[in-house]
Amino acid sequence: MKWMSDSSVDRLRAAADLPDLSGTDYVLVDKLGEGGMAGVYRVEETTLGRQVALKVITVADSGGEFAARLRREARIIARLEHPGIVPVHDVGMLPDGRAFYTMKLVQGRRLDQQMAELGGVPERLRIFKKICEAVSFAHAHGVLHRDLKPQNIMVGPFGEVLVMDWGLAKLLNAEAANAQVEAIEARANYPDAIPDTAHGAILGTPGYMAPEQARGEAAEVGPRGDVYSLGAVLKFLLDGTGGMPKALAAVAAKATAQDLEQRYGSVEELANDVAHYLDGLPVGAYPEAAMVRVWRWVTKNKAWILLILAYLLMRALFILWRAR
Numbered sequence: 001m002k003w004m005s006d007s008s009v010d011r012l013r014a015a016a017d018l019p020d021l022s023g024t025d026y027v028l029v030d031k032l033g034e035g036g037m038a039g040v041y042r043v044e045e046t047t048l049g050r051q052v053a054l055k056v057i058t059v060a061d062s063g064g065e066f067a068a069r070l071r072r073e074a075r076i077i078a079r080l081e082h083p084g085i086v087p088v089h090d091v092g093m094l095p096d097g098r099a100f101y102t103m104k105l106v107q108g109r110r111l112d113q114q115m116a117e118l119g120g121v122p123e124r125l126r127i128f129k130k131i132c133e134a135v136s137f138a139h140a141h142g143v144l145h146r147d148l149k150p151q152n153i154m155v156g157p158f159g160e161v162l163v164m165d166w167g168l169a170k171l172l173n174a175e176a177a178n179a180q181v182e183a184i185e186a187r188a189n190y191p192d193a194i195p196d197t198a199h200g201a202i203l204g205t206p207g208y209m210a211p212e213q214a215r216g217e218a219a220e221v222g223p224r225g226d227v228y229s230l231g232a233v234l235k236f237l238l239d240g241t242g243g244m245p246k247a248l249a250a251v252a253a254k255a256t257a258q259d260l261e262q263r264y265g266s267v268e269e270l271a272n273d274v275a276h277y278l279d280g281l282p283v284g285a286y287p288e289a290a291m292v293r294v295w296r297w298v299t300k301n302k303a304w305i306l307l308i309l310a311y312l313l314m315r316a317l318f319i320l321w322r323a324r
Contacts, residue, residue, distance in 0.1 A: 019056045020096035026054060034058060036167065037066045042105060045089075052089055056100040067099035069167075074101035076143055076169045084134030086162055106164070108156035111233075115150075115240075121248075124237040125274055130161035132230060132271035138163075139223050139267060142172040146221065148229035149208040150236055168203050170221065208232045211258050224260045227270055231255025231263075234274075247277055250286035 019041060021028055026043040032053060033040050039058045044051050057066050074091040081087065091101040108114075111127075118124055131153055135145060147168040154162040202209075202216050210228035212220040234252045238244050244252075251273050257263045264270040273283040280299070 017058055019054065019098065019100065020094050022095055024094065026052075026102070038070065038167075043102070045102070051105050052102045053105045054100055054102045056094065057098045061098070067093075070099045070101065073167050073169065076171065077103070077166050080138050080141060080143060080166075082134055082137045084130055084161055084163055085138070085166075086164060106154050106156070106162055108154045108160065108162070110151050111153040111155055112150035112236075114155045115237075118237075121238065121241050121245075122278060124241065125248075125278055127155065127161055128230075128234055128237055129271055129274055129278075131163060131233065132267050132274070134161070134163040135226055135230065136267040136271065138169075139172075139226070144170040144172065144221065144223065145226050145229070146170055146209070146213065147204055148226055148233060149205050150233060151205075153233070172222075210260065212260060220260070222260075223266055224263045227263050227267055228256050228260075230267060230270060245277075247283050247286040251277070251283055254285040 017039065018028065018031075019039075021043065025045055025047050027046060029042040029044055029051065031039065031041050037057060037059045038055050041054045041056065042051055043054045055070070057070060059066060061067055071091060074088050077085065078088045086103050086106055089102045089104070092099075094100055118127070131148075135148065138145060143166075145163065145166060145168070147165060148163070152163065152165040154160075154164055156162070202214060203218075204213050206214070208229045210221065210225040213225050213228075231252050231254075234248075234255065238248060238252070251270070254262070255264055255270050264273070269284075273285055276283050
């Protein structure tokens, strides 16, 4: 009996995982990536002649739990119409029985892959502000991301910044629905040691999730959990740019405070402090001495001050000349 080689088995497994697009409006182009319960493929939408990204379940789902989770993710993204959030186009079931949704095909690279090509502190802070704007918009519409990290942020060739992967998103004021989905996620990620409820399930990425999230305290994870993650992203962005200015260090420290009550109350507050720093204004996280504030004002208004001094000097010279 002749055994198949490992490479042949891998090729057969990969072919079996490909989505069955027969009878749909989509034609497979290539695979973009895979993670967790789903794979993402580049497909061509034949009716409109455009390429889109198709996300499809890649794990066994006899109970339909993962399909429900994928549809929930698509519905959450669909309610967030913002330039910094990838829009969903379609959702449904493929002929092979797997749930899918399609979304805009994003051109660009992940933030962690783009770091070497980014400019100095101002450019990085402007990127960070765009990330904050998308997350703040989601919060205003009752959605927490809960998995913010450089790998889930795309930077496009024309300065676009997109917050991706809302698979762990949580709806505010929808405890029952969240508990059901979090229980599904717990069974998916921790099948050998799952509690009766989602409480205690650790969902997120170490180093970027808030302490309360890392402890599995699902009920405690709110907007300040995303603030913590954004603070960790800010530290990542500024790492390697040289000595971090004290004001920015204070902003990052406040955003990533262990005690959630010590963090910024909202993403908007965090973004405002970053904007103030970019504009040469004092930031709330870093109280300044009176002389420092005066020097900051002088530095900011240097051109006007020089013009006034030049005018006064000319007036003084003119008066002296007239007095002769």
